[in-house]
Amino acid sequence: MNEASRPVPRNPSTAPxxxxxxxxTGIDDALALAYLAGQRHVELVAVTATPGNVDADQVARNTLAVLELCGRGDVPVAIGARRPLEVPLVTTPETHGPQGIGYAELPPPRRAPEERDAVGLWIDAARARPGELTALVTAPLTNFALALRAEPRLPELFAGVVLMGGAYNHQGNTTPTAEWNTHVDPHAAAEVFAAFAGQPVDxxxxxxxxxxxxRIEMRPEHVAALAAAAGCAEPELLRPEDPEGTRSRASRPLVRHVSDMLRFYFEFHRLYxxxxxxxIHDVFAAAVAAxxxxxxxxxxxxxxxxxxxxLRGTTVADFRGLWGEPPSARIVSAxxxxxxxxxxxxxxGALAAARG
Structure with missing residues (x-):
């Protein structure tokens, strides 16, 4: 094992x-956004929409609605690509529901997406604040690949990059070898990793x-604990024996909508x-970025x-340098x-309580 491949620990921090x-924005993206909205040390500069779990317009509607639910209606939301780079778009209504957020019925957003393109927004923000911004991508890498085409210096302009995607020493969740995000747009993923090859490891x-x-496996007891932390009037119980599609009656709107999202997700995982x-893959990526x-x-x-x-969309990691190529990613190992x-x-819980 060479030095670059040795596990490097990252300890938690609440530095800005x-x-x-x-x-x-499907279910786990929505939870990730809500999680970030509750982190006081996190500045959400902008959120951009890539097609994946649902089409780009629905992604933007879901994103705006979630941010407004969390009291972050000030965060700009923009749409970028509307299809993968080279392959047809495939969405996942069976996984995240027809609208992408399970059984939740969020109030329609009061705002529309920004008129400007997401790719231009990313580039302008990175150029305006070099070394200050961390990019978090919980979607297929389409928008990021297009941004790198337009501004190849992004690897140097960003303070850091966190991606959710791929399966290396693990079974895929879309095909036996491929994870969803890389399977949706494998060409974009390939371009992004190629753009970072040869950068300093950090x-x-x-x-x-x-x-x-x-391993970030949410269970009904976590939802019950969330409701208790939010001060809900009654326990929030998601029971496997409940009829499918049972709706939450939680007294806190954020808890109620999160519960309705997660019930759909629980039922999907049980079906398989x-x-x-x-x-809730994306919540972990959000916590790493935060x-x-x-x-x-x-x-x-x-x-x-x-x-x-x-094998399309399959990701392979050379940890030992057998290809003789420079590293292009740091893969979370623990x-x-x-x-x-x-x-x-x-x-x-604190955000739900504060929102009433």
Whole structure:
């Protein structure tokens, strides 16, 4: 094992951080946005929409609605690409619901998306604040790839980059070998990793892949703890024996909507024999970007398979330097789910209580 591939620990911090977020707001993206809205040390500079779980327009509507629900209607939201770079768009109504947010019925957003394009927004923000902004992408990497085409200096302009995607030493969740985000737009993922190859190790993107994000397994008891932390009038019980589609009656609107999102996600995971649980991948990536999650990373050169066939979207990491190529990512190799959930319950509970 070379020095770059050794696990490097990252300890939690509440130092101020300014985030540019790109998402395809499904259930776990929505929870990630709510989590970030409850972090006082986090500045949400802008949130941009990439098609994935739903189409780009629905992503923007969901994003605006979630931000307004969390009292962050001031955050700019912009739409970028409307399809992957080279392959047709595939969405996931079976996973996240027709609107992308499960059973939740959020109030329609009062604002419309920004008129400006998401890619231009990212580039202008990075140029205006060099070395200050961290990019968090919980979606397919389409917008990020387009931004890198237009401004190849982004790896030097960003303070850091955190990505949710890929599966390296783990079964895929879309095909046997591919994770959802990289499968939706493998060409964009390949371009992003190529753009970072050869950067100093501390500037490589931190990648939260399935081997660690599927450990962030939310259960009904976490929802009950969230409701208690929010001061809900009654216990919030999501029981496997409840009829499918049962709606929450929680007295706190944020808890009620989160519960309705998660019930759909629990039912989906159960349908695929994973239990009455929900893998909230994007919340972990958000916590890493916010600096609040303790984890370890290993540097590697990443290959993304783009050729048609069964392996399209598969990600392969060379931790040992066998390809003779410089690292292009730091892949999270260890995390601490109990700590993440403790923070999520505290943060979302406090935000829900404050919102009334």
């Amino acid at each position: 951080v300014s985030l540019l977020v790109d998402c395809d 500037r490589l993107p931190i990648v939260c892949a399935l081997e660690t994000t599927e 024999d994973q239990g009455y649980v929900a893998h 600096g609040t999650a303790r984890c370890a990373t290993r540097a590697a050169s990443v290959h993304v398979e783009t050729a048609p066939g069964r 995390n601490h789910p109990a700590e993440v959930f403790s923070d999520v319950v505290r943060s979302l």
